[in-house]
Amino acid sequence: MKKALLSIITLFSVFWSAQTFTQAYQDRANQITQTNINTYLTEFASYGVKKTGSVANANALAWLKNKYASFGYTASQIVEDPWTGGGYTSKNLVITKTGTLYPTKFVIVCGHFDTIAGPGVNDNGSGTSIILEIARILKDVPTDYSIKFINFSGEEQGLYGSQHYVQNVVNATTPKMDIKVVFNIDEVGGVAGMVNDTVFCDRDQSSPSSNNSASQAITQQLANCVGLYSPLFTEFDPAYASDYVPFQQNGEIITGFYEHNISNYPHTANDTYVNMDPVYVFNVGKAALGAVQHFAGASTITLAVDCPPERMLESLKISPNPAKNFVQIEMVNLNRKDFSFTISDLSGRTIIATKNESRIDVSKLENGVYLGTMSVEDQKVTKKIIIKK
Numbered sequence: 001m002k003k004a005l006l007s008i009i010t011l012f013s014v015f016w017s018a019q020t021f022t023q024a025y026q027d028r029a030n031q032i033t034q035t036n037i038n039t040y041l042t043e044f045a046s047y048g049v050k051k052t053g054s055v056a057n058a059n060a061l062a063w064l065k066n067k068y069a070s071f072g073y074t075a076s077q078i079v080e081d082p083w084t085g086g087g088y089t090s091k092n093l094v095i096t097k098t099g100t101l102y103p104t105k106f107v108i109v110c111g112h113f114d115t116i117a118g119p120g121v122n123d124n125g126s127g128t129s130i131i132l133e134i135a136r137i138l139k140d141v142p143t144d145y146s147i148k149f150i151n152f153s154g155e156e157q158g159l160y161g162s163q164h165y166v167q168n169v170v171n172a173t174t175p176k177m178d179i180k181v182v183f184n185i186d187e188v189g190g191v192a193g194m195v196n197d198t199v200f201c202d203r204d205q206s207s208p209s210s211n212n213s214a215s216q217a218i219t220q221q222l223a224n225c226v227g228l229y230s231p232l233f234t235e236f237d238p239a240y241a242s243d244y245v246p247f248q249q250n251g252e253i254i255t256g257f258y259e260h261n262i263s264n265y266p267h268t269a270n271d272t273y274v275n276m277d278p279v280y281v282f283n284v285g286k287a288a289l290g291a292v293q294h295f296a297g298a299s300t301i302t303l304a305v306d307c308p309p310e311r312m313l314e315s316l317k318i319s320p321n322p323a324k325n326f327v328q329i330e331m332v333n334l335n336r337k338d339f340s341f342t343i344s345d346l347s348g349r350t351i352i353a354t355k356n357e358s359r360i361d362v363s364k365l366e367n368g369v370y371l372g373t374m375s376v377e378d379q380k381v382t383k384k385i386i387i388k389k
Contacts, residue, residue: 019224024300025293029229029286032133037282040129045119052114052154053088068095071136083164090153092161099146100328105178107296108148111185112155122189122276123266130285144297152243162243166250184244184256188284189276191261196280200237202256219255222291229290230283299330307333309379322388325363340375
């Protein structure tokens with residue numbers, strides 16, 4: 001990302017009335033580890049200069065694919081997006097996590113992984129590392145909206161990867177892809193030896209102006225999340241010269257993070273691990289995860305490490321209800337213990353029986369009232385389910 005000049009920057013106070021603290025969001029933000037951040041940064045550095053179209057760039061893409069696969073994302077969720085532009089040929093990497101209530105409306109979390117003239121550990125190994133941690137932690141967390149984690153290439157040469165994606169994927173989807181917000185994370189590594197305690201929240205101040213006010217509102221929410229889920233302070237900054245720009249020009253709502261202490265090392269051989277602040281990346285990651293959960297409507301149920309069956313059943317939520325095509329199960333420890341779920345009619349006849357499935361297909365059920373029974377070990381609870389098409 002290139003930010004040699006900044007427009008007037010105004011320090012804003014955080015308005016807490018817009019959002020309230022959610023303990024489950026903080027619990028997940030606390031799952032980000034400094035060890036993981038450090039590992040991602042050093043591994044990213046090991047691939048050298050990842051210039052768009054180079055062998056190192058392709059190797060970094062393969063590294064990213066392996067990371068997402070290790071988190072449990074399937075081959076159908078991990079998609080390469082090849083493109084050619086500006087004399088370069090490369091690929092974006094797109095990982096899709098489907099939402100429970102609005103599966104066709106997307107929160108895009110993005111950042112570039114290409115570098116120029118150096119290993120780019122700050123620009124943009126920092127954003128890449130944070131996106132990986134968010135994807136890892138949210139893998140099995142239900143979210144109302146779908147999330148696309150996108151690692152763009154071609155940013156340094158002129159936003160070629162993101163321009164391609166907007167033109168050939170977003171606008172080529174029928175109907176056009178429905179995007180709730182684009183959240184870009186670029187160059188958030190800070191400067192070694194400095195007090196890195198503030199992050200810029202980027203907002204749209206460019207033409208077209210039709211999406212400016214919505215961007216300002218969502219960026220205020222982003223700043224609120226920084227205060228709620230991290231120790232960092234915030235200032236506002238105009239969005240500029242990164243992968244959210246093609247989306248902004250397309251009329252989408254954008255926001256983003258950028259470091260407050262601006263390093264002199266990006267685009268040089270000295271953009272290395274020792275010249276940045278990995279603790280700052282960790283703190284920005286906590287803020288980013290809090291924000292993504294807010295934007296995507298993540299479950300507010302905390303996943304406990306160990307929980308008795310009766311406590312699990314007390315936390316059971318079934319949505320949507322009334323349902324049409326599916327029901328989504330949310331419950332503490334959902335992915336840590338075996339469970340079974342059945343749907344029966346009012347006479348007690350079992351119609352659907354599943355084991356360890358959190359998303360249940362009910363599209364073949366007729367309109368009416370049914371009983372959903374969750375069983376964990378020797379404990380059971382039954383709740384009413386309404387099917388209405």
